[in-house]
Amino acid sequence: MDSMLSIIPKMGRKGNDMSKFNNEYVKGVLRTEGTRFVNEDGQEIILHGYGTANWMNVEGFMIGEPPVARDMFKYILFPGEGKDHNPTRWSTRRTVDLTIRELCGPKYLETFWDRWEENHLQEADIALMAELGYNCVRLVLNANALLYEEEGITFNEKCFKRLSNALDWCEKHKIYAILDMHGVVGGNNGATGDSLFCEFPSVFLDDESTERQIILWEEIVRRFHDRWIIAGYDLINEPVSSPIQHKYIPLLDQYYAECIERLRKIDPVHIMFIEPSKFARDPGFLTHPFDPDYNNWAISIHLYGASPEIKDLYPWLLKREEFNVPLWLGECGNNPDANGIFYEICAHYGIAYTPWAWKTADNGKFPVGSVGAPLPKDWDKICNFLTTGARPSYKESQRIMDEYIENLKLEHCTVNRDNARISAKHPSCTISGVGYDMWDEDGSRHYGTWELSNYLDFRLEDHTKLVWATDKRLPYPKFAWYDDPNELRYDPLTDLALELAENEFANYTVREVTKDCALTIEGIGEGEAEVLCNGATIGTIKWEKGDILNPAKSSVMTIAPTEEAVVKIRVIRGTITVKKLIFEM
Structure with missing residues (x-):
C-alpha cells in the first residue's frame, strides 16, 4: 500500500547526496555534529573503510595459526583465572615475538617487525582502499611497537615514521584515519588482539603500565595533532572483556577520564572514540558524557554477524540519542549480501563502519574477506613446530619467514573486489x-x-x-x-x-x-x-x-x-x- 506511516524522515531518498559515501567529502578536520560526522564545511560523511589488522598488532588466527578447536578458541577469548590465557604460540605480537626468536634466532628478530610492518601496509594498500570507494581506515597500533618495553620512556622512531608515512598516504588518497590503540601497555582484555602479560588487564592494575600507556598517547597526539586527516583517537580496544575481568570495569572509566583530560590539553580538536567494556558490546557501561568540555566524542561498538535488520542496533541507537553523539561500528562484518542491507541501515543513521580486517593470511581453505596474503609454500613446517613437530633449522625457518614477509606486499596478494562491491x-x-x-x-x-x-x-x-x-x-x-x-x-x-x-x-x-x-x-x-x-x-x-x-x-x-x-x-x-x-x- 502507498500510505505508510511516516517516521524518521531524516534522510529522504530523493536527491540523496552520494558524495557522503565516497571520499569527495574528505576535507578538513572531521568533527561530530549531534549524531553525525561532518567535515570542515559541515557536510555529513558516512565513514566506511577497513581496519588494518595484523600491521602492528597481529592476531594468530588471521596470520596462519594452526587450526584451534572451537572449545579452545572460546577459552582463548574467555580465559579462566589462574590458567594459561594463551595456549598457542602464534597468537599475539608477544607470542609471535618469542616464536620467531626460537625459530630464526635473536639477530633475525631484530629486523623482523620492521620488515613485517613495512610490507604489510604500503601506499598501494591505501590507494586500493580509495579505489574501492572507502573514505576511512582504522590504523591498528600496538603499544609495544611504538614504545620499547624497558625502563624509562624510549620511543621506536622507525615505527613512528611508518605511522607518519601512513598518514601521508591517507592525505594523498583522501582517506580519514582513526588511530586505534589495539594493544595497550600491559594488556587490556586477555584475548588474542592484545599485548597482555597474563589474563588480567595490567594497564589498569599497575600504575607504571597505566602511566606509560597515557604517555604514549600523549606522544602520538603531540606529534600528529595538526594532521587534519586524523578522524580521531580510538583510545583502547575491547577493554575489560573476559568475565574474570568485569570487576575492573570501574577502572576503565577512570582510564578514559584521565586519558581524555590529558590529551585535550594537547589536542582540543579531534574526536575521542569510546569503546565500552565486554568486547565493546556493553551499552550499560555508557552512563555519562565522556568529553564534557568539548563534546566531540563518539561511541565505538563491535558488532559481528549482525542480522541485516535494525533490531541489533536498538540499544546503541538509544545511547546515541541519550548523549547526542554518533555511532561507529569499529569492527563488524557478515557475508557481503547481508552487509549490503545492514550497512544501508547504518548509513541512514549516520553510523560509520569499518569491517575487520583489511589483510589476512590466505590459506586457500576459506574465501578471502578483503585482501589475502599467500602463506609460504612450506608453512606446514612452521605449523608442525607450533603444535607437536620438529623445529626447522634456523636457515630454513628464516627462508620461510622471508617468503612470508615478501608475500605481505599487495602485489602478491589476492584482492576480493566482489566483497567491497556487493557490500556497497x-x-x-x-x-x-x-x-x-x-x-x-x-x-x-x-x-x-x-x-x-x-x-x-x-x-x-x-x-x-x-x-x-x-x-x-x-x-x-x-x-x-x-x-x-x-x-x-x-x-x-x-x-x-x-x-x-x-x-x-x-x-x-x-x-x-x-x-x-x-x-x-x-x-x-x-x-x-x-x-x-x-x-x-x-x-x-x-x-x-x-x-x-x-x-x-x-x-x-x-x-x-x-x-x-x-x-x-x-x-x-x-x-x-x-x-x-x-x-x-
Whole structure:
C-alpha cells in the first residue's frame, strides 16, 4: 500500500547526496555534529573503510595459526583465572615475538617487525582502499611497537615514521584515519588482539603500565595533532572483556577520564572514540558524557554477524540519542549480501563502519574477506613446530619467514573486489526479496499490514509478510539445558521470501550503475506487478502460482546508468512472492 506511516524522515531518498559515501567529502578536520560526522564545511560523511589488522598488532588466527578447536578458541577469548590465557604460540605480537626468536634466532628478530610492518601496509594498500570507494581506515597500533618495553620512556622512531608515512598516504588518497590503540601497555582484555602479560588487564592494575600507556598517547597526539586527516583517537580496544575481568570495569572509566583530560590539553580538536567494556558490546557501561568540555566524542561498538535488520542496533541507537553523539561500528562484518542491507541501515543513521580486517593470511581453505596474503609454500613446517613437530633449522625457518614477509606486499596478494562491491550494493549483485529498503523514496519508514510474525522473527517491526522459502525443516522450540545435535542454522535472506498483496510494494536500491544493468526478478505468485526504477516503469511481472523452491524468472529489464537506482515492485493484481532480484552489469 502507498500510505505508510511516516517516521524518521531524516534522510529522504530523493536527491540523496552520494558524495557522503565516497571520499569527495574528505576535507578538513572531521568533527561530530549531534549524531553525525561532518567535515570542515559541515557536510555529513558516512565513514566506511577497513581496519588494518595484523600491521602492528597481529592476531594468530588471521596470520596462519594452526587450526584451534572451537572449545579452545572460546577459552582463548574467555580465559579462566589462574590458567594459561594463551595456549598457542602464534597468537599475539608477544607470542609471535618469542616464536620467531626460537625459530630464526635473536639477530633475525631484530629486523623482523620492521620488515613485517613495512610490507604489510604500503601506499598501494591505501590507494586500493580509495579505489574501492572507502573514505576511512582504522590504523591498528600496538603499544609495544611504538614504545620499547624497558625502563624509562624510549620511543621506536622507525615505527613512528611508518605511522607518519601512513598518514601521508591517507592525505594523498583522501582517506580519514582513526588511530586505534589495539594493544595497550600491559594488556587490556586477555584475548588474542592484545599485548597482555597474563589474563588480567595490567594497564589498569599497575600504575607504571597505566602511566606509560597515557604517555604514549600523549606522544602520538603531540606529534600528529595538526594532521587534519586524523578522524580521531580510538583510545583502547575491547577493554575489560573476559568475565574474570568485569570487576575492573570501574577502572576503565577512570582510564578514559584521565586519558581524555590529558590529551585535550594537547589536542582540543579531534574526536575521542569510546569503546565500552565486554568486547565493546556493553551499552550499560555508557552512563555519562565522556568529553564534557568539548563534546566531540563518539561511541565505538563491535558488532559481528549482525542480522541485516535494525533490531541489533536498538540499544546503541538509544545511547546515541541519550548523549547526542554518533555511532561507529569499529569492527563488524557478515557475508557481503547481508552487509549490503545492514550497512544501508547504518548509513541512514549516520553510523560509520569499518569491517575487520583489511589483510589476512590466505590459506586457500576459506574465501578471502578483503585482501589475502599467500602463506609460504612450506608453512606446514612452521605449523608442525607450533603444535607437536620438529623445529626447522634456523636457515630454513628464516627462508620461510622471508617468503612470508615478501608475500605481505599487495602485489602478491589476492584482492576480493566482489566483497567491497556487493557490500556497497554495486552491480553485479543479488538482493534477497526480504532485503527490501527500510525507507521509501520520500524518507518515510516502510511498513506493511501483516499482523503475525514469521518463522525466523525477522524484521518484525516492518509488519511485512515473510514466507518460508526453503526445503529446510521448520524451526522448533529448543530446550535451554542441552545442545540439540540436530539443530539447523537458518539464514533469513535465503530461507524467507517477501509476499506482497495487491497495492503493496517494496523498494530495492543499488548504486554506481555505470552502464546498462540487466535486472531479473525471481519468485512466484498468482498476480501481476509493475516494476519501476527511479519512478519510471521498466517492466511488468506476470506469474502463475508455482513452487518457491523452483521460482519463476521475470523477463530481463534494463536499468540505465545512474548513481542510485531505486527499484520498486508494486503489485497491481493478486499476490506476488519475491525471492530475489539479480542485477547484472
